[in-house]
Amino acid sequence: MVGREGRSPNGTDAQLPGGRPAGGAEGVLRPHAEQEYAEELARLHEHDDRPRPPGWRLSPWAVTTYLLGGDLPDGTAISPKYVGQRRLMEVAVATLATDRALLLLGVPGTAKTWVSEHLAAAISGDSTLLVQGTAGTSEEAIRYGWNYARLLAEGPSEKAMVESPLMRAMRLGSVARIEELTRMPGDVQDSLITVLSEKTLPVPELGTEVQARRGFTVIATANDRDRGVNELSSALRRRFNTVVLPLPDSAEDEVDIVARRVGQLGAALELPESPAGLEEIRRVVTVFRELRSGLTGDGRTKLKSPSGTLSTAEAISVITSGLALAAHFGDGVLRAADVAGGMVGAVVQDPVSDRVVWQEYLETVVRERPEWRDFYRACREVS
Known part of the structure; x- marks a missing residue:
């Protein structure tokens, strides 16, 4: 079976979703984490004999090693992606191993996006299921939209529906990332509540719902320093375990x-x-x-x-x-x-x-x- 990080369990080259070549990403200005660090992820996969939560490609220990760096038994050096308190990363990884979503909070520039990308790459092998929060983000970006040409021609159907990254992550049992959650309008934020609590996404137009597969979780980032911040409702905040990323200690x-x-x-x-x-x-x-x-x-x-x-x-x-x-x-x-x-x-x-x-x-x-x-x-x- 080929993993979505772009390498099979035995370390052979493969393709990422959408036909992206794994590892090389030649000519790409900013490769995704699972592309740039494909070799490290593959080596960790080979040496990882610890228990893994359902749907995870690596164990919590291996994910933390990937983030903080270390040496593997064969001498492979894993480069640190985050320099800071080990306990913070352990808490973040442990949160994702439960049914809780993770909120990375901190002032701008504290590596929230960087950490969320690498967590998704290590856990799911795919960091691209991303919703970018802005003042103009609509509920469709969180739930689903429609191909209106097809909708008018055929009526509501699975084929006319356009999946959001969050819906796709639920179907695949992957990590969905939401950037700048507090920039979204409050009513859009609250559309996450059912997803995070019930692990389902209702589709009333089709009389059905999407149920999340094992491995699905959400990593959101937010800060309270920029203008245009919309406070999270208490109901939504309760669905997250919050980890505050500080500025470097020294x-x-x-x-x-x-x-x-x-x-x-x-x-x-x-x-x-x-x-x-x-x-x-x-x-x-x-x-x-x-x-x-x-x-x-x-x-x-x-x-x-x-x-x-x-x-x-x-x-x-x-x-x-x-x-x-x-x-x-x-x-x-x-x-x-x-x-x-x-x-x-x-x-x-x-x-x-x-x-x-x-x-x-x-x-x-x-x-x-x-x-x-x-x-x-x-x-x-x-x-």
């Missing part, structure tokens, strides 16, 4: 995350090889952490915080853009001038209030650090 953890992701993105984008510039990464992370917390690293100076989140994801973007500048318009070495423009753009979201915060930080903190003189000059030039 500066070293955040530097490690940024350096790792920058390396992966650089390879995916085929940027000319250049040193990642660990010192510049450390400097960007330091600035972000100090402005986020409103306090310098030594605890001596209180700071005003800008309106933006200054997340780890934004730090990764600043460094990746800097590497592109260094590679294409510099000498290939990441320097302060390469990250200054991206840094200012990340901090100054509000052109009035954030600019005051940034100028104050430059003059009271950056200027007083002798080892940051090049960074101070570069930021002053672009500010």
